[in-house]
Amino acid sequence: xxxxxxxxxxxxxxxxxxxxxxxxxxxxxxxxxxxxxxxxxxxxxxxxxxxxxxxxxxxxxxxxxxxxxxxxxxxxxxxxxxxxxxxxxxxxxxxxxxxxxxxxxxxxxxxxxxxxxxxxxxxxxxxxxxxxxxxxxxxxxxxxxxxxxxxxxxxxxxxxxxxxxxxxxxxxxxxxxxxxxxxxxxxxxxxxxxxxxxxxxxxxxxxxxxxxxxxxxxxxxxxxxxxxxxxxxxxxxxxxxxxxxxxxxxxxxxxxxxxxxxxxxxxxxxxxxxxxxxxxxxxxxxxxxxxxxxxxxxxxxxxxxxxxxxxxxxxxxxxxxxxxxxxxxxxxxxxxxxxxxxxxxxxxxxxxxxxxxxxxxxxxxxxxxxxxxxxxxxxxx
Amino acid sequence: xxxxxxxxxxxxxxxxxxxxxxxxxxxxxxxxxxxxxxxxxxxxxxxxxxxxxxxxxxxxxxxxxxxxxxxxxxxxxxxxxxxxxxxxxxxxxxxxxxxxxxxxxxxxxxxxxxxxxxxxxxxxxxxxxxxxxxxxxxxxxxxxxxxxxxxxxxxxxxxxxxxxxxxxxxxxxxxxxxxxxxxxxxxxxxxxxxxxxxxxxxxxxxxxxxxxxxxxxxxxxxxxxxxxxxxxxxxxxxxxxxxxxxxxxxxxxxxxxxxxxxxxxxxxxx
Numbered sequence: 001x002x003x004x005x006x007x008x009x010x011x012x013x014x015x016x017x018x019x020x021x022x023x024x025x026x027x028x029x030x031x032x033x034x035x036x037x038x039x040x041x042x043x044x045x046x047x048x049x050x051x052x053x054x055x056x057x058x059x060x061x062x063x064x065x066x067x068x069x070x071x072x073x074x075x076x077x078x079x080x081x082x083x084x085x086x087x088x089x090x091x092x093x094x095x096x097x098x099x100x101x102x103x104x105x106x107x108x109x110x111x112x113x114x115x116x117x118x119x120x121x122x123x124x125x126x127x128x129x130x131x132x133x134x135x136x137x138x139x140x141x142x143x144x145x146x147x148x149x150x151x152x153x154x155x156x157x158x159x160x161x162x163x164x165x166x167x168x169x170x171x172x173x174x175x176x177x178x179x180x181x182x183x184x185x186x187x188x189x190x191x192x193x194x195x196x197x198x199x200x201x202x203x204x205x206x207x208x209x210x211x212x213x214x215x216x217x218x219x220x221x222x223x224x225x226x227x228x229x230x231x232x233x234x235x236x237x238x239x240x241x242x243x244x245x246x247x248x249x250x251x252x253x254x255x256x257x258x259x260x261x262x263x264x265x266x267x268x269x270x271x272x273x274x275x276x277x278x279x280x281x282x283x284x285x286x287x288x289x290x291x292x293x294x295x296x297x298x299x300x301x302x303x304x305x306x307x308x309x310x311x312x313x314x315x316x317x318x319x320x321x322x323x324x325x326x327x328x329x330x331x332x333x334x335x336x337x338x339x340x341x342x343x344x345x346x347x348x349x350x351x352x353x354x355x356x357x358x359x360x361x362x363x364x365x366x367x368x369x370x371x372x373x374x375x376x377x378x379x380x381x
Numbered sequence: 382x383x384x385x386x387x388x389x390x391x392x393x394x395x396x397x398x399x400x401x402x403x404x405x406x407x408x409x410x411x412x413x414x415x416x417x418x419x420x421x422x423x424x425x426x427x428x429x430x431x432x433x434x435x436x437x438x439x440x441x442x443x444x445x446x447x448x449x450x451x452x453x454x455x456x457x458x459x460x461x462x463x464x465x466x467x468x469x470x471x472x473x474x475x476x477x478x479x480x481x482x483x484x485x486x487x488x489x490x491x492x493x494x495x496x497x498x499x500x501x502x503x504x505x506x507x508x509x510x511x512x513x514x515x516x517x518x519x520x521x522x523x524x525x526x527x528x529x530x531x532x533x534x535x536x537x538x539x540x541x542x543x544x545x546x547x548x549x550x551x552x553x554x555x556x557x558x559x560x561x562x563x564x565x566x567x568x569x570x571x572x573x574x575x576x577x578x579x580x581x582x583x584x585x586x587x588x589x590x591x592x593x594x595x596x597x598x599x600x601x602x603x604x605x606x607x608x609x610x611x612x613x614x615x616x617x618x619x620x621x622x623x624x625x626x627x628x629x630x631x632x633x634x635x636x637x638x639x640x641x642x643x644x645x646x647x648x649x650x651x
Contacts (some may be wrong), residue, residue, distance in 0.1 A: 043507075049500075049503050049506070052495055079631055080627050082634035112509045113505075113510070117487070126469060127469055129613075130613060131466060150550075175628055177625050182619065187616075190609070193609060194609050195495055
């Protein structure tokens with residue numbers, strides 16, 4: 001085990017195999033991005049009039065935002081529910097959330113037909129549009145997260161009086177962050193309220209907003225757990241197992257709530273649940289494999305108190321959130337019946353490059369910013 | 382009064398003159414087409430084809446084939462889903478009836494394509510800087526008192542342009558006057574809150590199998606924009622609620638922790 005770690009991370013800052021692979025993907029992505037900008041969406045993606053939204057919407061935007069839900073979830077747990085013991089997990093959660101949103105905005109930039117008009121919703125308003133609200137919330141929330149990261153940078157630059165100022169108004173940032181997240185996490189689901197006729201019965205729900213919100217909390221907690229394990233492995237730190245198993249308990253509860261919400265919703269709408277086709281296969285995988293299974297796993301204290309058990313439970317739940325977003329936006333979407341969609345190489349490379357870029361920024365950030373520990377002695381936030 | 386078009390498919394002769402007139406007025410390039418299993422040509426609406434005639438052959442029980450020609454284009458809903466979803470307000474319903482698109486506002490998010498219940502807006506996939514394209518009801522012609530180019534060119538008066546109220550009255554008059562000739566419902570009168578395109582057909586849209594060709598019959602009579610507007614009307618309250626709850630819970634929980642701390646300290650002192 002230690003040998004493996006040595007091989008991947010012989011020293012911080014040096015170009016290691018892991019980083020080298022990430023850089024190669026990133027460069028391939030940059031080339032693809034340039035090709036996409038010069039040749040347009042039609043010739044570089046497999047999107048069409050039948051499938052106007054594809055991989056980038058499903059993964060970069062819907063899944064990315066849900067997985068970045070850890071920032072507001074942890075902030076709410078610590079500052080609003082006063083669960084101070086989770087404080088060691090807050091900074092990495094906020095930092096990965098910020099990177100998630102940064103990556104999301106870059107992904108959106110390449111998905112838009114007119115990328116340089118990305119600022120238009122700021123001045124051209126349509127208050128009856130859910131997407132208008134989402135774009136405003138995302139802009140403001142990314143700003144909130146940016147201020148948060150800026151405070152970390154201020155700590156590094158030892159501007160303590162400024163840090164103290166931000167600490168004083170910190171509750172404002174937390175409340176704004178929680179409020180904006182609640183709104184846009186659920187509104188991303190509400191985008192699909194307007195197209196029930198194009199969606200499978202399994203996902204076309206009037207309750208899709210609350211369902212998206214709940215699963216974003218799951219995605220956030222799952223990613224915080226995974227991120228904690230992976231970075232403790234990569235940076236050779238001891239994982240905070242006690243904290244994480246406590247978080248795992250919470251994750252199990254949220255999964256149960258989400259499962260109950262899903263089942264109630266399906267029952268209330270009278271959706272045909274028991275059939276066998278492609279959509280139902282993905283539906284069963286989502287509901288039983290990635291919601292019910294980790295929820296059951298997390299009821300066992302043996303699972304909650306082992307790294308491997310938590311790793312699997314958190315991994316399954318996070319994967320389940322991604323699967324749900326793909327199901328809602330692609331599996332469920334009927335479009336034209338005689339067309340199908342599978343992403344092009346350029347779509348896939350750009351998405352992979354966004355992930356690689358996110359990891360590299362995180363890696364860079366943990367070395368230059370006080371992500372894992374406050375530089376102010378005794379105080380962490 | 383909002384303008385509309387009465388499309389009497391029993392009068393259509395399938396000449397596709399409307400397709401040509403549309404291309405002429407909007408200066409759209411022609412398309413090299415190929416033979417296929419259908420007479421409809423081109424096969425799909427796209428950013429260069431704002432309208433097309435769908436050719437349907439329906440077999441009678443006695444074996445005779447009946448031809449039906451149904452024109453497809455933007456329905457110009459009275460309360461359009463595209464207008465309600467566009468985050469930058471690039472799609473607007475004009476007072477005269479047309480639903481028009483502003484090239485200079487659009488960011489290219491394609492939500493209108495996803496939300497349109499008739500799958501009308503199309504994207505310029507062939508261009509590096511693409512925009513949305515769709516039938517605009519010849520808004521520029523309507524503005525100066527002309528009829529849309531398709532209805533102007535129609536040789537058999539299958540496309541009649543006029544005030545929506547008057548055309549609806551005329552549609553129902555025709556249904557009443559020729560009971561066997563028409564299906565007794567006007568497609569577009571009520572669907573998704575009403576559209577500016579009013580269709581008279583000899584049989585229902587389901588029999589014509591049009592419900593999978595852009596003319597769904599399961600859409601209901603409620604405009605789709607309502608779902609988004611209902612959601613948006615709750616947003617300010619959710620924001621206030623969550624914000625208030627967050628601040629309140631923060632202070633309550635903090636106070637509770639303080640009290641607990643004090644109690645445990647007092648316990649130690651005793």
